[in-house]
Amino acid sequence: MTDGRAGSIHNGETLLFLTDEQLRQGIEAMFFAYRGFTADPDRILADMAYGRAHHRAVHFINRAPGTTVNNLLSILGVTKQSLNRVLRTLIEDGLVESRVGESDKRERHLFLTEDGKALEQKLSDAQRARIRMAFRDAGPEAVAGFRTVLEAMMDREMHHTYQRLKDSGS
Amino acid sequence: MTDGRAGSIHNGETLLFLTDEQLRQGIEAMFFAYRGFTADPDRILADMAYGRAHHRAVHFINRAPGTTVNNLLSILGVTKQSLNRVLRTLIEDGLVESRVGESDKRERHLFLTEDGKALEQKLSDAQRARIRMAFRDAGPEAVAGFRTVLEAMMDREMHHTYQRLKDSGS
């Protein structure tokens, strides 16, 4: 586990990428890239009374309009108290609408208002611009590999959630 | 920018990956994968009085022993007050040693003690195990693409820092 050259002993070509050094580079790449990933929306949000949590909520409500609070909770992986704090401000500010469920009146279905959609667009455009650039520079094959590795990195449950969203989108 | 099918009009093969839907999938993949990325160390740290910030500090001190506080500051991208709070507890608990610089006595050079190295190992082993699994499942080509995209996603400065660390490691 900590010998520093796992795998490379047997085959210098196919297993070289599993050395501890390669793994560490992957770890650091994730760390630095995630900073870039959130940098642009963070800059926009810093000028408002909102933070990264609001961005996430708005993103997934836009992604799955009418989603319930419970569903959003499982996607975001936070407690209801934490999500509620964010949702409350978004509803108060008129960015999110909460409608009582028709079949099950205990549920609240969440939708973005026009203002909410505008904010989502603003944040997503900034984030997408960077990803688009990165994807374009890296090329289609690199992007495919990127996604393959990320999917393999997720917890089982998150992977299911991700796939469900993916299938519903296109 | 928001027409939902950037590029795909002209060429269904090579530019398909730049649609807004593809970009959104990439964004969500990053979000879910990063949760998996930090999940294992977080579980270990939850039982101690430490958090993710301590993990990051310990990681980069281990990576570049003798690094100065200022250097660590630029790597981590936080304020000195924030880093200092973390470093103080690590030093108090005997995990990190701070040595006054020989040539420039204003500088403090940071080293892990034996206990500090033990913690770093414990945390990194947990994180590396997941990355190793993901890399192995995805294969060398996917890993190469993964790294290419992540590097393209970094800010310019972070990319320099990342490269410097990468070159010093192997």
Add this chain to the structure above:
DNA sequence: CTTGGAATGTCAACAACACTGACATATGCT
């Protein structure tokens, strides 16, 4: 040798975002 600036450390206050635990309300199901 004095002075300016750089590197570091520290104090205080604050904000964002997460957590736990407890409790209330409305609703659905058996």
Add this chain to the structure above:
DNA sequence: AGCATATGTCAGTGTTGTTGACATTCCAAG
């Protein structure tokens, strides 16, 4: 009627980040 579910809320706490202000130490230029 009674239990479970979905949601909301209040109170308290912890980690991590921020600003702003200030002290100390020390190098280096004048």
